[in-house]
Each structure stands twice: as structure tokens, then as C-alpha cells.
Amino acid sequence: MLTLGLLGTGRLGTAIRALADGADDVQVVWAVGRGGPPEDEQAVDIAIDVSTAAAVPGHLRWARATGTHLVIGTTGWDPALLDRGGPGIGAGPGIRVLTAPNFSLGVALLRRLAVALGGYAARADVPVDLAVTDTHHRNKVDAPSGTALALREGLALGSERRPEDVQVTSLRLGEVIGDHEVIAASPLETLTLRHTAHSRDLFAAGALTAARWLAGRTEPGVYTLDDLAEDHLRDLLDVSTGAVPTNVASTSDGDATATPATTDIPRAGASAGRPTHAGAPA
Ligand SMILES: NC(=O)C1=CN([C@@H]2O[C@H](COP(=O)(O)OP(=O)(O)OC[C@H]3O[C@@H](n4cnc5c(N)ncnc54)[C@H](O)[C@@H]3O)[C@@H](O)[C@H]2O)C=CC1
Ligand SMILES: O=C(O)C1=N[C@H](C(=O)O)C[C@H](O)C1
Secondary structure, eight states, X not given: OEEEEXXXXXXXXXXXXXXXXXXXXXXXXXXXXXXXXXXXXXXXXXXXXXXXXXXXXXXXXXXXHHTOEEEEOOOSSOGGGGOTTSSSOOSOSSOEEEEOSOOOHHHHHHHHHHHHHHHHHHHOSSOOEEEEEEEEOTTOOOSSOXXXXXXXXXXXXXXXXXXXXXXEEEEEOTTXXXXXXXXXXXXXXXXXXXXXXXXXXXXXXXXXXXXXXXXXXXXXXXXXXXXXXXHHHTTXXXXXXXXXXXXXXXXXXXXXXXXXXXXXXXXXXXXXXXXXXXXXXX
């Protein structure tokens, strides 16, 4: 049984607790809100921080002092906190920290697609504008969202531009759970990639996956959800187009002979055709 402590009992903390209560391999031993990290609570295998940016430095100090491994889903805090020797607190000694501005594997895939889209923009012979949009509920305190910042980094990485050269807009509307777009627009075409979260259970399930994954590591240090996602997503962008080379046809005895090329015909499920390397994940 994996024992968990929850730092944060708001919207996401409540969703994580509900999901954990229904799982038979994890147990939430304690959950704390504004009161801060527990002083005399029972030790847990992993603490999950889903609180507020201002609380993260204290939670990191507490994790270090108590030797508790930490999953941080909270957004809006300064990642320099994790720099060893900097103004920060570092991960160690001996603890593992996983940071994830978004616990959805779909968003991890979207970030990789953002890198590819940035690469596509870099190769264009027309000017391409790059942008990210984030739309969330009216009570979200940070803007842009942590996810939007990560997607901006992805576009910047792929296009070899500075993050500041990628536009970001944030809307805070009603009860929207989380919506992100990654956009590349030229005078000739616009590509829009979009992720929409339909339920906070998406993030809650991802938080538990992250906790299980971090519990399975042995090396102290800082991990991100991209490390976890690597196993799931590694080969996804290394895909066959399914296009049949149309200048090659089989003769009745099985030999391939050249025929005049016309157009490539997409063949669903076919493994023929050269793999397309659409972009390398960071
Ligand atoms: N990584 C992910 O997939 C997701 C991350 N988030 C992030 O998680 C965080 C929490 O989001 P929500 O639950 O929607 O917020 P919320 O406002 O509903 O809950 C925040 C919680 O933090 C606690 N808190 C406030 N000040 C504190 C302090 N000084 N010390 C300790 N705890 C304190 C509050 O008591 C409350 O329990 C935000 O940063 C949000 O951006 C939200 C959804 C998904
Ligand atoms: O505060 C939220 O709600 C969310 N925050 C995360 C972020 O800032 O990226 C992730 C998700 O979109 C929901």
C-alpha cells in the first residue's frame, strides 16, 4: 500500500482524495489545507502538493527536513527553487521530487506536438506566428497557466525562438476546467492543436499515477511528468504515414517493378512508407 499525504484540500486535492479512496493500492493518510505542512503527522511515502504557489517553498523545505518524496502539481511558483546551489531549496538530500503543471498524459503529448509544430514553423519560408491560449475557471489565481508556459517552452524549443516571442493569452471564464490551444499561423495556413479537460478526475488520476511512478524510482533528484510520459509516448511521433509508394507495384511473381508515379494513396493501418520524424521531444 502506497501511503500519501495531501498538501492542498481545494478543488484538485478533493478530487485526488476521492479517487484515492476508491483505489486499493493507495491510502491518503492525511490531508492539510492552509495550516501548512504537518509537524506531527504520520510519515507517508509520497506527499502531493496541490496548494498554492506561495506555499510551495515551505512544502519543499518540509519535504527535505522529513525525507518525504514530493509530487508538485501546484503552478505559478518559481522553478529556480529546485536549483541546487541557487536561491532554491533543491530536491535532496535523498528525496525525489516530480513536478507537473499538468497531470494529463494528453497534455504531455500536446507538448511534444508543440515542439514539432515549432519545428514546422522554423522550416517555413513564410512568417509564422506562434501562440498558446489558456482558458480556465474564474477562480484560478495564476495566469498564464503552468501548462500554457510549458507549451510555450515547447513551441520555443522547436522553433528555436525565445519563449517571449511566443504569444500567450489567458481567459478566466465561468467553470472551465482547463482548455489549451497551441497555434501556428502564417499568411497561408493556420494549425491549431487543442486539449480540453472534461473533468478534474483527469488530473486526479494523473496525480496518483505520478505518485506511484515516483515511488518506483530509486535515484534522488528532480523528475517531471515528461520523464514518466516518455515510456508511453516515446515512439508516437515516429510514425508511418501509411502512404504507399505509388511508383512501385508487385508483379504476379512477387517482384516489385517501377510504374509511373501519380499521387500517394493513404492506406489505413498500413506499415509501408518511411517513418516521419515529426520532432524530437525535449
Ligand atoms: N498539475 C495539474 O494537473 C493541475 C494543477 N492545478 C494546480 O493545483 C493548484 C491547486 O488548484 P485548485 O485545487 O484548483 O485550487 P484551490 O484554490 O481549490 O485549492 C488550493 C488549496 O491550497 C490550500 N492553501 C492555500 N494557501 C495555502 C498555504 N499557504 N499553505 C498550504 N495550503 C494552502 C487551500 O487551503 C486549498 O486547500 C493550483 O496551483 C492549480 O494551478 C490544478 C489542476 C490541475
Ligand atoms: O488551476 C487549474 O484549474 C489548472 N491548472 C493547471 C495549470 O495551471 O496549468 C492545469 C490545468 O489546466 C488546471
